[in-house]
Amino acid sequence: MEITRRTFGLGVAASGAVLAAPAIAASTEVTLKLGHLANEKNPWHLASLKFGEELAKLTDGKVKVEVYPNESLGKEIDLINGMQLGTVDMTITGESLQNWAPMAALLAVPYAFKTQDQMDAFAVSETGKMIEQQIIEKVQIRPIGFFARGPRELTSNEPFKSPDDLNGLKMRVPNVPLFIDVWKSLGARPSPMAFSEVFTALQNGTIGAQENPLALIRSASFYEVQKYVNLTDHVRSWIYTTISEIAWKKLSSEQQQAVMAAAKTAQAYERGLFEKSLADDRKFLEDHGMTFVEVDKAAYQSKAKDAVLSNVNDEIKPIVEKLFS
Template identity: 70%
Template sequence: MTINWKTPAFAVALAALTAVPAFAQDMTLKLGHLANEENSWHMAAVKFGEELSALTDGRIAVEVFPNESLGKEIDLINGMQLGTVDMTITGESLQNWAPMAALLAVPYAYKSIEHMDEVASGEIGDQIKAQIIEQAQIRPIAYFARGARNLTSNRPITSPSELDGLKMRVPNVPLFVDVWKSLGANPGPMAFSEVFTSLQNGTIDAQENPLALIRSASFYEVQSHVNLTEHVRSWIYLTISEMTWNTLSDADKDAVMEAAARAQAYERELFNDSLAADRAFLEEKGMTFVDVDGPAFQAAAKDAVLANVNDEIKPIVEGLFAQ
């Protein structure tokens, strides 16, 4: 049998075999992060992938790796700079490259979540993002709120004068240690895994963390009060490697930013719901929530904060305290 390669029928058949489907997947972005599957950051990352796939007719997919399964935070940042990782969720760790990233988590710099949003989405936030892009080669495309850190104890504490040498655990962050000393407490670094037992046996009397961690670590079993110090409000960025970003067309860059905006709005809904649920859970377990004199805490912490921030961001922090 002789095949006529020039017949219209063969041409149509050949085109059908070699044509690329309209919805073919062109790219898969690898997004690694440290949170577990139940965390709002993970759910927002999945939402980002769903939205980006829809906006690009399936051409760009996002594969999400929770629980540090793609690497620890610093490893992921390094991978993004080398081009082996596309995306991660990261925050003040970026100050290793971009000093302004320290502004993401300065004690008492933000009086409310609305104040934090104003900074993160405003001129200061733009300066932070620009420096991260330039000096870390990583592009922030959205930000997620983190739960404010609160002080738990076995008695109500409403002002710094009531701390009176309170033995408390803090993370191994010099700024945190110095701030709590300036407030009148007796802080000491300790691994998080040791906190519950230390509270149980009286080695320490207090600790500070967001409500979600107070709940998940079962601190309600060994602490009776949540003092609403809200001493650290902070945010964290959803980021994309600048190397990956530069491979995208303008239309796909627009799609990434739109998907990121939708993921940010979705995460905020989850965040607000989780705050209410965590408080209700802790109250059901018998914890008492205590309002504190926020301005008094902020005033007492100011000098220690300013002594611990670098000269580049100190004028900005002074401005935030003055608001």
């Protein structure tokens, strides 16, 4: 039997309307383009390569995956838009999806999850399935697996075991209204700032602290200008591997099953890399002079609660209230 090769695209009618393509034959070779923002050493990238290897194995090489790291295929929002248009097939994305699907905001709510196990259970719960379904319906992209992200921690030059100790601390936060309001409620003076400016601001004393996962604390060399990692764990979040509905519907049912099986393997593979990276990053930072501080997480969570609830929309507020109870 002759085998043909196809990369995904879509037709457009004279009116400009998108023409849905029929499912392809199982003998047709397919190439899926997967773009993401992480670098080549990041567990997300390595797991994406694993996904491609596994999918090729399960389909006897008929479905291949080309992985584009470092935003080389576009920035996150551009990739989502491309998936909706049919010019991109896959990406790794998270709470940015709330621009279309409000429930996606649940992927990164401060102090929503006390432990990794609690977050994992929530991600696969009935509510987690509702989030995925809303993403499919409103964004037209399909979550097929998820990766954990390292919890965000507060670095500083003095320990902050209690939120009462913050007392006007000048710190950098991303330009996210929820994050800004939460840190204000905790007693700090948060200042939005581009990530590229943070090291110099810490070095010259413009700010005294910042918050990020251990991997970024390490890669940005913040250990050179900060003494402590306060284990606030203030945001535990996950992120989805996704495929566009346009690409998904072109696959045969057998190929769809193979995609889901490969995604499951990649998810387990990434989790192993993730857990190792947490341990490696902590050891590296301790070896480079940083002290890790256990904080009163319950006090931080309690003090942040009102700010969190006032920043989430009515659709997810009841769910967040339960998470805080």
